[in-house]
Amino acid sequence: MDGLSAALMAQLAGRIVDAEHLDAVASLCSRSLVDSPTREELQFMLFEVEPVAQVWGNPEVGVAAVAVHPAGAFLRLLVVDGEHRRRGYGKELLAWAESAARNAGAPWLHVGHEAPWYLWPGVDTTELGLLCLLDQAKYDRVDSAWNMGVDLTTFEGDATGDGEGARVAVAADRVAVEEWTAKHWAHWAPEMLRALDHGTLVVSHDDKGITAACAYGASREWFLGPVAVRPDLMGSGSGQAVLVRALQAMRDAGLDRAEIAWVGPIRPYVRVGATIDRVFSVQRKRLT
Numbered sequence: 659m660d661g662l663s664a665a666l667m668a669q670l671a672g673r674i675v676d677a678e679h680l681d682a683v684a685s686l687c688s689r690s691l692v693d694s695p696t697r698e699e700l701q702f703m704l705f706e707v708e709p710v711a712q713v714w715g716n717p718e719v720g721v722a723a724v725a726v727h728p729a730g731a732f733l734r735l736l737v738v739d740g741e742h743r744r745r746g747y748g749k750e751l752l753a754w755a756e757s758a759a760r761n762a763g764a765p766w767l768h769v770g771h772e773a774p775w776y777l778w779p780g781v782d783t784t785e786l787g788l789l790c791l792l793d794q795a796k797y798d799r800v801d802s803a804w805n806m807g808v809d810l811t812t813f814e815g816d817a818t819g820d821g822e823g824a825r826v827a828v829a830a831d832r833v834a835v836e837e838w839t840a841k842h843w844a845h846w847a848p849e850m851l852r853a854l855d856h857g858t859l860v861v862s863h864d865d866k867g868i869t870a871a872c873a874y875g876a877s878r879e880w881f882l883g884p885v886a887v888r889p890d891l892m893g894s895g896s897g898q899a900v901l902v903r904a905l906q907a908m909r910d911a912g913l914d915r916a917e918i919a920w921v922g923p924i925r926p927y928v929r930v931g932a933t934i935d936r937v938f939s940v941q942r943k944r945l946t
C-alpha cells in the first residue's frame with residue numbers, strides 16, 4: 659500500500675458499517691445525493707433485506723455496500739460526501755467492494771439490475787462522478803434501465819378509466835395474493851407482499867380471482883411497481899385500473915411525483931401521462 663492509499667484507508671477507517679451507524683449513513687446520503695433514500699429505505703435495503711449487504715467505510719466520508727446473490731454480487735450503494743470528493747475515496751471504496759465480492763466467490767460485480775430489491779436500477783446517467791469512476795475502473799456498460807415519472811400534482815386518471823374496480827388490498831387478501839404471485843409472477847412476490855403488508859398494494863378481480871396487481875412504495879416511497887396482470891389477460895388493458903388507482907393513492911398520500919421504476923413495456927405508462935424521466939446505465943466488471 660503506498661503512502662496516499664494508507665492515508666485514505668486511515669480516513670475511511672476500514673470500518674464495517676452496521677445498523678448502529680444507520681443515522682450517520684442516512685445523514686451522509688441526504689447531504690451527498692440528489693435522490694437520497696430515506697432512513698427507513700436505507701435500513702431495509704442495507705441491514706434487513708436478504709441477501710443482507712456488507713457495508714464498509716466511514717459515514718463521515720463515504721460508504722459502499724455490496725450484496726452477494728447466488729448469481730453474482732451487486733453494488734447496492736456507493737457514496738462519498740461532497741466535501742471529500744476527487745481525493746480517491748470513491749476509488750478506494752470501489753476497490754473494497756470488488757474485493758468483498760471476489761472474496762465471497764462472485765465472478766462479477768454488477769451495478770444495477772439487482773432484483774427484487776434496489777435503491778436505483780443502475781447508475782443515474784446524470785451522476786457523472788460515478789460514471790467516471792466506473793469508466794476508470796473498466797466496467798462494461800451492458801444495459802440500461804428506465805424510470806418513468808408521473809406528475810401527481812396534475813394527475814387526474816386517464817382516458818381508459820379512473821381506477822374503477824381496483825382497490826387497496828387488505829390483510830384478508832394476503833393468501834390470495836400469495837397464491838396468485840406464486841402461480842404467475844413468483845419473482846415479484848416479495849415486493850407485492852411487502853406492499854400489501856404496508857397497505858400499498860392495489861388489486862382488481864373478476865369471477866376467476868385476481869386480474870391485476872400494482873405495488874407502490876415497496877422499496878422506495880415514490881417508486882411504483884411492479885405492475886402485473888394475469889397472463890391470460892395480457893395485452894387487454896387489464897392493468898390500467900390498478901395502475902391508475904395506485905397513482906391516485908400515491909397522490910392522496912401527499913406525494914407530488916411517482917416514478918415507475920425499471921419499466922419493461924412503456925406504452926401502458928405513456929397512456930397515463932408518464933414520461934421517461936431517468937435513464938440508468940447498468941454496468942458490470944468481471945472479477946475472476
Ligand SMILES: CC(C)(COP(=O)(O)OP(=O)(O)OC[C@H]1O[C@@H](n2cnc3c(N)ncnc32)[C@H](O)[C@@H]1OP(=O)(O)O)[C@@H](O)C(=O)NCCC(=O)NCCS
Pocket residue numbers: 690691733734735736737738739742743744745746747748749750778781785786787788789790791792794
Ligand atoms: C462516484 C463517487 C463515489 C466518486 O467519489 P470520489 O471520491 O470523488 O472519486 P475518486 O476521487 O476516487 O475518483 C475516481 C475517479 O473518477 C474520476 N471522477 C470522479 N468524479 C468525477 C467527476 N465529477 N468528473 C470527472 N471525473 C470524476 C476521478 O477523476 C478519478 O479518475 P482518475 O483516477 O482517472 O482521475 C462520488 O462522486 C459520489 O458519491 N457520487 C454519487 C454516487 C451515487 O449516485 N450513488 C448512488 C448510486 S450507487
